Structure formats: structure tokens, C-alpha cells
Amino acid sequence: MAAPTPIHVTPRPDGKWQVIRGGGEKASAVTDTQAEALEIAKGYSKNDGAAVVVHGRDGKVRKSGW
Numbered sequence: 001m002a003a004p005t006p007i008h009v010t011p012r013p014d015g016k017w018q019v020i021r022g023g024g025e026k027a028s029a030v031t032d033t034q035a036e037a038l039e040i041a042k043g044y045s046k047n048d049g050a051a052v053v054v055h056g057r058d059g060k061v062r063k064s065g066w
Helices: 034-048
Strands: 007-011 017-021 029-031 052-055 061-065
Touching: 007 034, 017 034, 029 034, 034 052
Parallel strands: 007 052
Antiparallel strands: 007 017, 017 029, 052 061
């Protein structure tokens, strides 16, 4: 069985934050803050066991896990 695709919390050009699966083209959720996006991503992670990867405003990975 393959591991679930990681869930990324990334900044958007419009200043908002998105929750998106690795390799995905469309965001699962868009929020005003990184904290809100992280909470949503953690919920998705609990459902399927996928890792959560959090990116900073510069796009670089800040933290991963959960």
C-alpha cells in the first residue's frame, strides 16, 4: 500500500494561505492565515495519515510532520 500524498500549507500570491496535496493543482482550502490552513491540514492528516508540510512566505519548508 502506498503512503498517502503529503498535504502542503503554502502561501498564495494574493497573500492568503492554501492547503494542497503534493502534486495537486487545486487547493483543498484557502484561508486568511497560515494557522487556519494548518488546522485544516491537520484534520485532513488525521483522516488519512498523510504528512503535513508547512512552507513559509518564501516558499521554503519550515516544518513537516503531524
